[in-house]
Amino acid sequence: MAGLSIQNVTKTFGTAKALDDVSIEVADGEFLAVLGPSGCGKTTLLRMIAGFETVSGGKIDIGGREVSTPQMNISPEKRRVGIVFQNYALWPHMSVEENIGYSLKVAGVSKAEREARVTAALELVNMQQYGDRRPANLSGGQRQRVALARCLVAEPRLVLFDEPLANLDVHLRASMEDEFADFHKRTGTTILYITHDQAEAMALADRIAVMDHGRLMQLATPRELYHEPANEMVASFISQGMVLPADVETAEKGGECKVTVLGQELVVRCRKGEKPRKNARICCRASQIEAVKGKGAGFDGTITRAVYRGGSARVEFEPEAAPNLGLHFDQPDPVSFEAGQRTRLRITSGWLIPAGEGA
Ligand SMILES: Nc1ncnc2c1ncn2[C@@H]1O[C@H](COP(=O)(O)OP(=O)(O)OP(=O)(O)O)[C@@H](O)[C@H]1O
CATH class of the missing domain: 2.40.50.100 (RNA polymerase II/Efflux pump adaptor protein, barrel-sandwich hybrid domain)
Incomplete structure (x- = not known):
């Protein structure tokens, strides 16, 4: 796993600034949530870390290696960043095992190694007994776990979660929160978790970066955000202060x-x-x-x-x-x-x- 360093990053689309001088350091093994209202720039930040979007100013390092500057953008497949989306994007005609192993097959990994890595990834998300099932025969939470296993099988250095629980009902969200927390504890994966749901961010993250209008408002532990907000936006946004x-x-x-x-x-x-x-x-x-x-x-x-x-x-x-x-x-x-x-x-x-x- 690796740390992530976002330094003075700015992103402009035409004349509009989607991100304005954002700096965030994520330590190796840390679980950091990025929280903010709609349009605050969360998705843009995630897309830049993944390499789908270039930075207009500043730079991004992953594991101490420069991956984004205004002059240079390492392609997404070379960054070893895993992403779990809210719509699981699983292939409906493939079994769970085939879905998870697909990227390894395309990369020419041998059958024996593929099987071992798929089994290990299924174990990481507690889905060992579901390898033969089709996605249609799984619950929403199980599909999300398969999506996580598919991302982990590629041995990413960093995992980005893009509102992964947004499509699940309230009860399932709570149990998936527990599962993600448990997964993080077991594996020590460096996680950047994008959400607009503060209860979710508070329950899961070591620290939370609160964003508004493309700017970082405060980066602190959940307790500090609640008890010692740095400004009016954070004070009123967190738990309706x-x-x-x-x-x-x-x-x-x-x-x-x-x-x-x-x-x-x-x-x-x-x-x-x-x-x-x-x-x-x-x-x-x-x-x-x-x-x-x-x-x-x-x-x-x-x-x-x-x-x-x-x-x-x-x-x-x-x-x-x-x-x-x-x-x-x-x-x-x-x-x-x-x-x-x-x-x-x-x-x-x-x-x-x-x-x-x-x-
Ligand atoms: N390709 C683009 N072209 C122009 N403007 C864009 C583009 N992508 C994002 N923006 C603008 O940048 C700002 C930040 O958008 P972004 O999607 O990152 O916000 P968000 O916090 O993820 O919002 P949501 O929670 O609604 O998904 C918004 O004002 C948006 O309209």
């Missing part, structure tokens, strides 16, 4: 500072070296908002919606001081909030979004 205006009142001490949000003073976590400033933003989560009894610290407003979800309700709230700022939180059973009801809330904690980074 709420971004609220704040004034920073005190300098950082022990990783915390005092802020005023909607007239309420509170202590939030922050980066080292933060100083008092106006017009800052904090990110807070539904679990960091609670109802206040009486007139304690907090802010008044109106409940606009309460949707019961079994065990708790998602409650939406409009603060009096900033009606355009929709907040939401969960009220556990017994649910008492209703639309139209006036109440007082408080924010219990949050994260001060660093100044001037990305979006």
